[in-house]
Amino acid sequence: MLNNDRLLFLAELARLGSMREVADELGTTTSTVSQQLAVLAREAGTPLLEPDGRRVRLTPAGRRLARHAVTILAAVEAARLDLDPSAEPAGTVRVAGFATAIRRSLLPIVAALPARHAGLRVLIHEHEPAEILQLLAADEVDLGLTYDYNLAPAGLPDTVEATPLWSTPWGLGVPTGSTVDGDVMAAFRDAHWLVNSRNTADEDVVRTLASMAGYAPRITHRADSLDLIQDLIVAGLGVGLLPADQPTIDGVALVPLRRPDVLMRAFAVTRLGRRAWPPLAVVLDLLTRGAAAPP
CATH class of the missing domain: 1.10.10.10 (Winged helix-like DNA-binding domain superfamily/Winged helix DNA-binding domain)
Incomplete structure (x- = not known):
């Protein structure tokens, strides 16, 4: 035994x-x-x-x-x-997530946990979705905060469960003063394109949009940081996708993308059968309630 x-x-x-x-x-x-x-x-x-x-x-x-x-x-x-339903959940929940979800969804929960559930502890690891799924598969984390795009849906393994959290529109970040008439993607046919260095999802979106406009995009620079992407745009090194719900820096204009819209979708992902673990259930409940609240 x-x-x-x-x-x-x-x-x-x-x-x-x-x-x-x-x-x-x-x-x-x-x-x-x-x-x-x-x-x-x-x-x-x-x-x-x-x-x-x-x-x-x-x-x-x-x-x-x-x-x-x-x-x-x-x-x-x-x-x-x-x-004993009155028992207080206790334990350490290991979370791996992408930076935006950590800031937007997880940190407010972590800040509130000591007052609500003194026995719970959250360990945070910043990773991209493919890395997060590997960590979940190896049982090195309990919860993943991942994302995909409506134009590049992620294929998740059948060993995990995903709960939608929130979505946000994305647009095209271009140098301030750029002329955009008519089809946005067609207007930047000859541009250099900037994409993520650690995940291919936004590159897949760019290639899909460009193919609909009748060309293959010229992808040149790759960076993991959205701040760095904006700096590269200001430096005249290209254009790239940026979230529409976050401010841009001086020198960067955000052009809406329509027909089709581009949406990033955030998910909470766990291994099958793990959601009933009380510490994880508490964190998931707080995440989903926070996602349902007005921004």
């Missing part, structure tokens, strides 16, 4: 990476962590750790059991709350 307390040590080691960090997180000693994991290995009947220089790392069996441990502990927590 596997002991839940020892499964927690294993799950925390998989998340944090060292026995010292596990000991600090759980308020114990590295010796206790080591002893408990040794007992768990005997209970499991297989080695769970192997030397890695001066540290240890999980064996393949250890990694598999750690993934099961997260599910088991979540189920135990859900059962505890079901039997």
Whole structure:
């Protein structure tokens, strides 16, 4: 019989990476962590750790059991709350998201959590959607904040669940004073195009729009930062997609894109079967309620 307390040590080691960090997180000693994991290995009947220089790392069996441990502990927590609805959810929710969603949706929640749920903690990692899905698949995060565009819908694996959060229109960022008559995309047929360096979604949108105007866009510069994209536009190095709900800097004008409209869509993504874990359920509820509130 596997002991839940020892499964927690294993799950925390998989998340944090060292026995010292596990000991600090759980308020114990590295010796206790080591002893408990040794007992768990005997209970499991297989080695769970192997030397890695001066540290240890999980064996393949250890990694598999750690993934099961997260599910088991979540189920135990859900059962505890079901039997005692007044119990306060407690735990650490690991979130990976793109920068805009972190600022717009997550940070207001994190700021309010101590007053509402003192036992909850949120760890934030900034990533692009493809990276987020890899982290979810590896069980290195509990929640992903991802995005796609209506003209470049993301194909999600069947191992995750996605909840729509919000959408926002995007336009074309161009140098102030640019002449735009008639078809916007046709007007910039000969322009250099700026796209994201870490995700291909906006490039797919640009290529789709350009193909509808009868040409292939000349994509030259790539940058992950929207601020840098605007600086490149001011420098005369190209044009690129920008969100319509955020101000542009001096020297950049935003031209609306119509027929078709361009919409970025944000989602909260979790692994299948994980949403019932109370700490994650609380964060998801706050996210969806925040998304439904007027901006």
